[in-house]
Amino acid sequence: MQTDSKEEDAIVLVNAAARRGGREIWSHGSFTIPSGTITAIVGTNGAGKTTLMQTELGLLPLAAGSIQVLGQPAGKESDRIGYVPQSYTSEVDANLTVEQSVLLGVNGTRFGARPTSSAERRQAHQAMTFTGIEDRANSRLSELSGGLRQRVAIAQALACDPLLLMLDEPLANLDLASQRETVHVLARLNRQLGMTIQVVAHDLNMLLPILDGAVYLLDGHPHYAGIHDLLDSDLLTHLYGTQVEVVSTPQGEMFISPSTDETAQGSHDLHRPTEIVQEHHHQARPSAAEGRRS
Template sequence: MSRTEHGSSCALAFDDVSVVRGGRTIWSDSTFQVDAGGFVAVIGSNGAGKTTMLQVILGLVPVARGTVRVYGERPSVLNNEIGYVPQHYDVEASTAIRGRDAVLLGLTGRHWGFARASAPDRKRVDEALEWVEATDIADRRLSELSGGQRQRIAVAAALVAHPRMLILDEPLASLDLRNQHEIVALLARLKRELGVTILVVAHDLNPLLAMLDSAIYLLDGHAHHAAIGQVVDSELLTHMYGTPIKVAHTLQGDLYMRSV
């Protein structure tokens, strides 16, 4: 499995960005850059603006001040090159359709149902299903699949157009521990083999910590970006979430977080 590399070394750049919604400033004065090919968490307390952050990157919400660039272009220009997995995927895609049809919908979008899929489209769907190791469930209806299997289909639908960036909103929510581990391993492999930049909104970082390079964190009305080792800090996380958070190490030396 291989993928053509894109030239830009900067996937995401915020320059003095402020966002206002309904007359309220969500976050402001935010400047940072995310390198291409990274595995990045997007974290913050409830109401801090994580969903707004995704919508800005997707070009769905304009900024009040500053500039945002995704691979050097305005977000709205590159929406076709950003794959998005929503938190409630089952709501976005009818559970009555087959897995491969849901993946095709990720490619054809609004043209769904108006024409037969072309041979190149079918090839892309097959390729995306192979990437997420879901070929064997492709012809089953989403309603027949487990949560982990549906999440693989959702990732395939986000990847089928060959995006440079993959954004996932709470991809581990409602999954059991085994499926969480499998989805995290899948994302790490896709990052490594396809070279996509991955942004993941997550409340619980523990399942992702071994794979993360950095985090965009929303704190005190601003968006920041730092290496994951700097973000996984008891004092910073306690301040961010408003409850005591302890950062510790396992016997193997891995980081983990817990409330105290």
Template sequence: MREESGVLAVQRVSVSLSGRRILDEVDFALHGGAFCGLIGANGSGKTTLLRTILGFVTPTSGRVVIDGGRRLAQIGYVPQKIVLDPAIPMRTRDLVGLGLDGHRLGLPLAARARRRLVDAMLEAVGATSFAEQRVGELSGGEQQRALIAHALIRRPRLLLLDEPLANLDIRSIAATVSLLRRLALEYRMTVLLSTHDMNPLLPAMDCIVYLANGRAATGRTEDVVRGEVLSRLFGEHVDVIRVHGRILVIAAGAGNGASTDIERNPEHVVQVP
């Protein structure tokens, strides 16, 4: 067995939902301060893996070990595609404040210490300018910052983000990645971030969890994103092509059976710079 000194250890975790195997003996560990990309096509089990780590999904076998034991207190979580209702009266600073004490009883009183913490967090993610605005009326990138601040204000040791780069424009994607990288260093925090396109993460991430067919290949990016490793993972021949600092992963049948391959792995075949 692997050493348990890491912040997060996913130990041979399998998950089946309604008879379908979603995750198959996924096994990896993240050490403190790792900035890790969880890469895989749509439907490859990224969200299920994150939800299993959070404890929302019980694995059929294997287990998840969080350093320190108390799971939710240690983890910050930014869910996928949250739609904040513009009809809810709530400012950005209220949402961030709820990240601190949303589970506590009683009204949120305007304590000076709480306000200072919220202000600092807003500033850290660059959300000061829209702190007083209604969350439902923020742009996609602004909502993402608000949610990151919400997740970070309790200083978790592990931050999980589910597709934080989807639905963002190219400039916001770059800004979000560099923001997360900076916060990870600043707060000495481990980050696991899921995305279907690894390219925006290439400059930032120092390890990768690559999901395909419910199985995972993990390690340093340059060790995992290689033809023979991914071919073994996908169970068929896969080419990894590096052009202009970008990586394209192309499955074998791309030429003759294009439709099936695009379906399985669309983002990796069609790359629009």
């Protein structure tokens, strides 16, 4: 797999607004997401997280403003974007083998209409190797756990050699071990290939160690914040509508936690967002240019 070494902003919104069924979902979205970063889209249920990703993909026209993705209007560079929808694991044909499913990412609707070329098969196997499922190539999807099927979905999205990978709730309905495995795959894609990744997420905790920032939907508007600014108790409390703390454990792990009573809070080792990020987020994290391969 290869990535483009050209530096450019991955996603740019200018005064963007989205509507569904005559109702405004969000408006006044103006921000830039740099290439080579991992970004979450977060917000409460119904805030418009999936809607935002769909507008970026060009699947839903904007009501106002503009979106550019990989330097072009949304929808114009779909062949350079890998997309994993939230419904993948439930809607894909469970009788397909892992290899057949991943090959769909290479030849798409042409699958089954003609013999698969050796080059296409190599491309699919590179994606399977990178996601750690090459040994399950001949297994049927119905035989796999939810975590393995999620990695199949990611491999399928990678098979087209994308510059941008977009995933809608990839950790939903997965057990803890499967969530960690999925996050490790995303981290490797970013660090080794310099791939830009955007993830719709309900819970940030599992993703925190790999995030560069997040788009958060608050008060009817999408905003972008770097990880330093995102890990702010006041901001997260406003975002989630309940008292939230940013907590660091003595072992150096960090997480976002709902506040408990005053006594319980006393045992928490609380730090400023910048302290947490400087300590844990950028350890051995190469720049986007260093991570890319020609």
